[in-house]
Amino acid sequence: xxxxxxxxxxxxxxxxxxxxxxxxxxxxxxxxxxxxxxxxxxxxxxxxxxxxxxxxxxxxxxxxxxxxxxxxxxxxxxxxxxxxxxxxxxxxxxxxxxxxxxxxxxxxxxxxxxxxxxxxxxxxxxxxxxxxxxxxxxxxxxxxxxxxxxxxxxxxxxxxxxxxxxxxxxxxxxxxxxxxxxxxxxxxxxxxxxxxxxxxxxxxxxxxxxxxxxxxxxxxxxxxxxxxxxx
Amino acid sequence: xxxxxxxxxxxxxxxxxxxxxxxxxxxxxxxxxxxxxxxxxxxxxxxxxxxxxxxxxxxxxxxxxxxxxxxxxxxxxxxxxxxxxxxxxxxxxxxxxxxxxxxxxxxxxxxxxxxxxxxxxxxxxxxxxxxxxxxxxxxxxxxxxxxxxxxxxxxxxxxxxxxxxxxxxxxxxxxxxxxxxxxxxxxxxxxxxxxxxxxxxxxxxxxxxxxxxxxxxxxxxxxxxxxxxxxxxxxxxxx
Numbered sequence: 001x002x003x004x005x006x007x008x009x010x011x012x013x014x015x016x017x018x019x020x021x022x023x024x025x026x027x028x029x030x031x032x033x034x035x036x037x038x039x040x041x042x043x044x045x046x047x048x049x050x051x052x053x054x055x056x057x058x059x060x061x062x063x064x065x066x067x068x069x070x071x072x073x074x075x076x077x078x079x080x081x082x083x084x085x086x087x088x089x090x091x092x093x094x095x096x097x098x099x100x101x102x103x104x105x106x107x108x109x110x111x112x113x114x115x116x117x118x119x120x121x122x123x124x125x126x127x128x129x130x131x132x133x134x135x136x137x138x139x140x141x142x143x144x145x146x147x148x149x150x151x152x153x154x155x156x157x158x159x160x161x162x163x164x165x166x167x168x169x170x171x172x173x174x175x176x177x178x179x180x181x182x183x184x185x186x187x188x189x190x191x192x193x194x195x196x197x198x199x200x201x202x203x204x205x206x207x208x209x210x211x212x213x214x215x216x217x218x219x220x221x222x223x224x225x226x227x228x229x230x231x
Numbered sequence: 232x233x234x235x236x237x238x239x240x241x242x243x244x245x246x247x248x249x250x251x252x253x254x255x256x257x258x259x260x261x262x263x264x265x266x267x268x269x270x271x272x273x274x275x276x277x278x279x280x281x282x283x284x285x286x287x288x289x290x291x292x293x294x295x296x297x298x299x300x301x302x303x304x305x306x307x308x309x310x311x312x313x314x315x316x317x318x319x320x321x322x323x324x325x326x327x328x329x330x331x332x333x334x335x336x337x338x339x340x341x342x343x344x345x346x347x348x349x350x351x352x353x354x355x356x357x358x359x360x361x362x363x364x365x366x367x368x369x370x371x372x373x374x375x376x377x378x379x380x381x382x383x384x385x386x387x388x389x390x391x392x393x394x395x396x397x398x399x400x401x402x403x404x405x406x407x408x409x410x411x412x413x414x415x416x417x418x419x420x421x422x423x424x425x426x427x428x429x430x431x432x433x434x435x436x437x438x439x440x441x442x443x444x445x446x447x448x449x450x451x452x453x454x455x456x457x458x459x460x461x462x463x464x465x466x467x468x469x470x
Contacts, residue, residue: 129278130315130374134329134381135304144328148319226319226361 007196011187015201018180022208025097025169025179029104030162036109041116055113062110068171070107075099075175100172108165115161119154120146152223159216163209170205180204236283237270237440244270246440248284254384257411258418259427262437263463268420271437272387275418276307289384305333308378308386312393314370316362322349322373323358326380334381341380348376352406368399372406385416392423424467428452436460 043055062070078084078093092098123146131141173182184201188194237245244267252258260268273279274286277293277300286293288303316325326345330336336344349355352372354365362370371391378386388407392400404426411417411430421427427434427448434451436444436459444457455461 124315126311126313126315127317130309130311130317131329132278133276133304133307133309133311134377135301135333136329137301140332144332145317152319227363 004193004196007191007193008200011184011191011197012200012204014187015180015183015197015204018178018183019204021097021172021177021179021182022166022169025100025104025172025177026162026166029101029108029169030165032101032105033108033112033165036105037112037116040109040113041120044113044117045120059110059113062107063114067103067107067168068174071100071103071171071175074103096172096175096177100169100175100177104165104168104172107168108161111161111164112158115154115157116150118157119150119152122153123149148223152220152227155216155220155223159212159220162216163212166208166212167205232271232274232284232286234284235271235274235281235286237267237274237279237281244440245274245281248440248442250435250442252385252416252418255414255416257416257430257432258435259431259433260418260420260435260437261422261424261427261463262443266437267440268437269389270440272309272389272418272420275387276304276309278309305381306384308381308383310371310374310378310386310388310391312390314362314367314374314394316370316374316377318362321359321361322354322365325362325373326377329377330380344380345376348379349373351379351409352376366399367395368402371395371399371403375403375406375410379410385418386410388417388419388421390420390422392421422467424452436463438463 040055040059043051046052074093075096078099084090084093092102127145127149128141131145136144169179170181172179173185176182178186180201184197188197191197232248232250235245235248235250236243248271250271260271262268270279274281274293275288281293289306291299291302293299293303316322317328320328323342323345326348327336327338327341330341330344331338346355346358349358352375354369354372357365357369357373362373365373375386375391391407392403395403400423404423407417407419407426408430419426419431429448431448433445434448435442436451436455436457438459444451444455444460446455451460452464455464
């Protein structure tokens with residue numbers, strides 16, 4: 001078997017041309033997903049059973065089905081409905097990128113809301129009692145005590161989900177999107193050299209992941225500054 | 232407190248508690264673990280909700296009404312066994328946050344007040360550290376200062392020295408003795424019998440959710456009326 005180094009050097013810059021698309025999928029669906037997650041979290045913590053119930057069903061559906069299937073349902077399934085084609089969302093759902101971002105957002109939102117809930121549940125109840133004893137309202141306790149502490153507690157699991165989301169963006173290539181994986185598949189179709197191309201692709205994702213890890217490491221140290229004895 | 236009851240499920244934590252506390256009085260509550268001492272003081276600022284009877288603080292009856300609960304909490308400070316300082320805030324911020332949020336004090340005013348009370352508990356130099364950088368005794372003194380910053384009429388102490396190493400107990404008790412001397416109304420759940428004897432106006436002994444006996448310290452220690460009180464005192468004073 002041969003291993004063509006030149007092919008790697010040749011295909012790397014071409015794949016990096018898809019970096020922008022991969023980044024766009026990651027950042028846009030990551031941010032929208034985080035907003036959705038916070039919304040779902042608040043529904044779960046609302047104490048209103050109907051809001052809690054809706055959020056739980058939503059989370060169950062999106063954690064219980066493969067993301068690839070969700071992408072296919074949104075991309076191939078939704079346009080069958082005339083109501084969808086007539087709606088204002090059609091300009092987004094007509095584009096594969098819009099469909100991929102929607103699917104990734106809906107999926108990551110479900111996971112992240114549970115991660116955040118874990119953080120909220122991890123906050124020491126005694127601190128909230130101290131807040132109550134000082135006369136703080138439920139809202140004030142949530143903003144000034146629960147949120148900062150829960151954020152720190154949820155961060156390691158959250159960084160895990162962001163990395164997972166990065167790799168899920170590769171699935172967008174199945175609906176004609178030319179992200180890094182999409183371009184790699186095109187190159188493979190042209191050169192019949194899956195080995196070289198996919199290994200270089202894998203390395204690019206690993207470098208990317210390394211960067212995300214480092215970024216969260218910095219963030220974690222910043223948020224955890226109060227947990228160290230020495231300054 | 233008039234005929235107060237409190238249940239946890241089928242367990243009755245407080246039975247028919249009648250207790251009147253006057254302004255400036257120092258009360259110590261003692262009793263075996265599980266006797267309802269903590270539950271009793273936690274009902275006073277509504278960390279626990281009582282199931283029967285009435286709790287009236289300075290003319291305000293505790294009901295489900297949020298305004299009443301807020302009003303009571305403005306007058307009642309609390310110090311916890313585990314300090315419960317906010318770990319993500321500096322010492323000064325711990326003392327300022329509730330002033331700013333609840334009393335709408337300006338930042339400068341809140342800081343001034345915080346420093347005044349930190350000096351009173353003798354650790355102003357720690358103002359810009361985080362709680363974890365302080366010893367347990369220092370943390371508990373900060374917690375007392377935090378309660379004082381809200382200028383309460385009464386302070387509840389829930390076993391304030393139970394989580395401390397022995398060599399740190401005294402520094403906390405000294406602060407509490409100072410407070411008592413200045414006329415603060417205090418209700419302390421504690422096992423520190425030396426403190427009870429020297430500071431308390433009245434000692435209350437609880438067992439199985441009931442007030443078994445209340446008396447002034449001399450009477451309580453030297454001439455306890457109830458058999459249960461005597462058994463308890465024998466146990467804790469035998470060493």
